[in-house]
Amino acid sequence: MEIPFPNSTTKSPTRTAMATTCSSSPEIKSPYRRLEDRLENQEDVNTKKSSSRKLTLIPLIFLIYFEVSGGPYGEEPAVKAAGPLFALLGFLIFPFIWSIPEALITAELATAFPGNGGYVIWADRAFGPFWGSLMGSWKFLSGAINNAAYPVLCAEYVKLVFPVLGHGLPRVLAISASTVVLSFLNYTGLTIVGWVAVALGVVSLLPFLLMAMISTPRIRPKRWGSLGQKGVKKDWNLFFNTLFWNLNFWDNASTLAGEVEKPQKTFPKALFSAGIITCLGYLIPLLATTGSLMVDQNRWEEGFLADAAGMIAGQWLKFWVSLGAVLSAIGLFEAQLSSSSFQLEGMANLGFLPSIFASRSKWFDTPWVGILVSSLLTLAVSFMDFTDIISSANFLYSLGMLLEFSAFIWLRRKFPNLKRPYKVPLGTRGSVVMCLIPAGFVVFVMVISKPIVFIMSGGLTLFGVVFYFFMNLCKSRGYIKFNIKEIDDGEQVVEGH
Numbered sequence: 001m002e003i004p005f006p007n008s009t010t011k012s013p014t015r016t017a018m019a020t021t022c023s024s025s026p027e028i029k030s031p032y033r034r035l036e037d038r039l040e041n042q043e044d045v046n047t048k049k050s051s052s053r054k055l056t057l058i059p060l061i062f063l064i065y066f067e068v069s070g071g072p073y074g075e076e077p078a079v080k081a082a083g084p085l086f087a088l089l090g091f092l093i094f095p096f097i098w099s100i101p102e103a104l105i106t107a108e109l110a111t112a113f114p115g116n117g118g119y120v121i122w123a124d125r126a127f128g129p130f131w132g133s134l135m136g137s138w139k140f141l142s143g144a145i146n147n148a149a150y151p152v153l154c155a156e157y158v159k160l161v162f163p164v165l166g167h168g169l170p171r172v173l174a175i176s177a178s179t180v181v182l183s184f185l186n187y188t189g190l191t192i193v194g195w196v197a198v199a200l201g202v203v204s205l206l207p208f209l210l211m212a213m214i215s216t217p218r219i220r221p222k223r224w225g226s227l228g229q230k231g232v233k234k235d236w237n238l239f240f241n242t243l244f245w246n247l248n249f250w251d252n253a254s255t256l257a258g259e260v261e262k263p264q265k266t267f268p269k270a271l272f273s274a275g276i277i278t279c280l281g282y283l284i285p286l287l288a289t290t291g292s293l294m295v296d297q298n299r300w301e302e303g304f305l306a307d308a309a310g311m312i313a314g315q316w317l318k319f320w321v322s323l324g325a326v327l328s329a330i331g332l333f334e335a336q337l338s339s340s341s342f343q344l345e346g347m348a349n350l351g352f353l354p355s356i357f358a359s360r361s362k363w364f365d366t367p368w369v370g371i372l373v374s375s376l377l378t379l380a381v382s383f384m385d386f387t388d389i390i391s392s393a394n395f396l397y398s399l400g401m402l403l404e405f406s407a408f409i410w411l412r413r414k415f416p417n418l419k420r421p422y423k424v425p426l427g428t429r430g431s432v433v434m435c436l437i438p439a440g441f442v443v444f445v446m447v448i449s450k451p452i453v454f455i456m457s458g459g460l461t462l463f464g465v466v467f468y469f470f471m472n473l474c475k476s477r478g479y480i481k482f483n484i485k486e487i488d489d490g491e492q493v494v495e496g497h
Contacts, residue, residue, distance in 0.1 A: 054261035057270055059194025060253065062201045064274035065281075066335035067252040068099075070328040071204050072285045072305060074246055080300035081239035083228025084290035091282045094243045095275070098438045102250040102401075103275055104424045105408045105435075107268045110254040111421040112411075114263040117346020118254025119404050124350060126407035126414060130468060133352045136343065137464030138400040143252065143340045144374050145393035148381035150333035151178040157326045175382050182330060183375040186337045189364045190259050193334050200331040204324035205281060207309065207317055212288040214313045219291035226290075229297040237448050244445055245394070246282065251404060252336070255343040264421035288312070337378075341370030352471060354480045392456035395449055398442045399461070405435040 055063075078087040106118075113121045119139060124132025155174040159166040165174040186193055228234065250271065257263045289308040299307070306325070310318030345367040348357035361368045381389060411418070412428050426434060474480045 053189075053191045055190055055194055055256065055259050055266075056261050057266050057273075059191065059198055060256075060260060060266060060270040061273045061277070062197040062331075063194055063256070063335050063338065064250070064253045064270055065201055065277050066197050066328075066331040067249045067339060068274065069246065069278040069281060070332045070335075071324060072208060072282050073325050073328055074302055075242065075282050075286060076300045076302055076304045077238055078242040078300075079286070079290065080297055081235040081242065083232075083234075083297065084224055084226045084286075086227070086234075086239065088224055088283070088286055088290070090239065090243045091247075091279070091286060094247055095279050098244070098441060099247045099250060099275060099278075101434050101438050102248065103271045105404065106251045106254050107271050107422045108420055108424050109408060109411070110257045110267045111264045112418055114257045114260070114267075115346060115349075116255060116258035116342045117350060118257060118343065119251050119400065119407075120255075120343060120347055120350065120352070122407045122411065123403055126410040127403075129350075129352070131403060131407075132350065133347075133468040133471070134461075134464050135400055135403055136347045136352055137467060138396040138403075138461070140340055140343055140374075141460055141464075142393040142397035142400065143336050143343075144377040145381050145389055146397075147333055147336045147340070147374070147378045148384075149390065150329040150336075151175050151182065151378070152382055153329040154178045154326055157322065172383065176379065179375060179379045179382065182333050183337065183371060186334055186341070187361065187364060187366055187368060187371055189366055190256065190338055190342075193338055197331050197334060200327045201277075204327045204331070205277075207320040207324055208281070208285040208288075208305075211309050211312055211317060211321075212284050214317075215288040215292040218293075218312070219288070221291060223291050223294070224287065232297045240441070241445060244441060247278070248397075248401075251401075252339040255339045255346060258346070259342065268422045337371065337374055340374040341367045344370035344373065349483055351475070351482050352468075353482075354471075354474075355483045356481075358483060389456065391449060391453045392460060395446055395453050395457040396460055398446050399457070401442050402439055405439050409435060 075087070075091065078090055081087075082090070109122045110118060113125065115121055117136075120132050120136040123135035152175060155165060155171060155178060158174055158178075159171070164170050185196065253267075253270075257267065260266050285305060289305065289312075293308060293311060295308075295311075303325075306318050306321040309321040344353060344357045345360075347353045348355055357367070357369050357373075359369050360366060409428065409431055412431060424431060424434070475482050
């Protein structure tokens with residue numbers, strides 16, 4: 001459940017299809033180089049070697065679930081934009097053309113490179129350190145900025161009980177306290193966060209199952225075939241944005257691969273299971289509400305599901321659904337913060353960030369520096385008018401996805417004999433076709449962005465490029481310590497955690 005781009009029909013001449021331009025990395029002299037001829041037989045440098053408890057299947061399923069969805073909260077605008085039939089078809093069909101390809105790519109690459117860093121490792125191995133670092137910048141900024149919405153959402157619900165927290169200094173304190181408390185929970189360990197995600201997922205999904213059961217006698221299937229209310233114009237930009245941002249981020253959990261028990265077996269199972277829960281979590285409430293209620297189509301805005309629950313079962317279920325929205329926001333925050341913090345640790349182990357980012361807490365064995373930096377950025381954005389900022393962050397995520405699709409194809413060609421515990425059952429041409437459809441949606445969503453989004457995204461991308469060369473300068477001059485070691489033949493490789 002992500003905040004979508006603001007709707008805009010403004011087109012920019014800027015070419016956003018990075019996938020067609022990154023098949024070869026620019027020649028950039030880096031203080032370290034990979035031993036490509038040894039890659040296919042080596043253990044990933046980011047795979048965690050500590051003896052602490054690993055993440056098992058059930059917690060991983062719900063972490064992925066919260067990375068992607070967190071529940072049906074936010075699906076309502078699809079009905080407002082295009083009517084019940086198109087909304088149902090969208091959430092039924094779109095997973096096959098977007099979610100499944102992204103999940104399949106994640107399953108193959110996360111099991112082939114089971115280390116912390118995920119997509120950063122993939123881009124690095126495919127195209128070199130420049131693209132690996134830029135991928136890290138795009139994805140980290142996107143995730144950390146998007147995460148700022150969740151403490152704000154918690155504060156919005158708390159003010160319903162305590163109105164004094166609605167504005168001014170009390171609001172600042174409420175948002176700050178929410179961020180600190182949720183960040184500390186993340187600090188206590190990924191295993192704890194995983195089981196908390198299980199509890200949050202069950203409690204936040206249960207009211208929708210009850211709503212579906214209670215609404216069954218009132219359902220009229222012919223209502224599902226409605227093309228929308230007469231006089232209400234279709235808003236396809238809003239429709240596709242709603243689908244896109246409610247069904248993405250399948251790759252986020254890849255940054256935790258080094259923390260997963262038997263990732264080669266666990267990741268594909270977790271992705272499949274999370275996919276089933278996510279799709280049913282969207283479709284069941286949508287079928288129940290559109291089939292049992294006849295309401296003004298314009299009422300289908302974010303938050304309407306709570307009102308629908310009240311109409312179907314009473315105020316007690318409306319309260320539960322509203323509470324579920326808060327619990328979902330907590331789960332989304334925890335999952336994204338985990339992904340961001342372990343990504344920074346992975347980037348440190350790859351030599352893209354100073355070695356301090358690979359530091360682990362002595363008490364909980366968590367990447368405390370990554371958690372701290374991610375939380376501070378999230379907190380800073382929380383106090384801004386961040387609609388355009390979040391839209392720009394989502395634009396960066398889209399750029400990262402185009403690079404990810406390209407890396408997937410190129411790694412197939414570059415390392416054909418690489419051990420892939422799970423492999424997408426398609427050849428190179430089939431894989432290209434599989435990636436073209438979701439890549440087309442990414443480009444579409446980017447093109448309809450407002451001009452300010454292009455400008456801000458360009459600025460953040462420029463920051464990522466400058467940051468890469470600045471880190472290389474610090475590395476070559478010895479200003480900051482990085483995880484790099486010399487080996488016998490004079491080559492340099494990244495030192496693992």
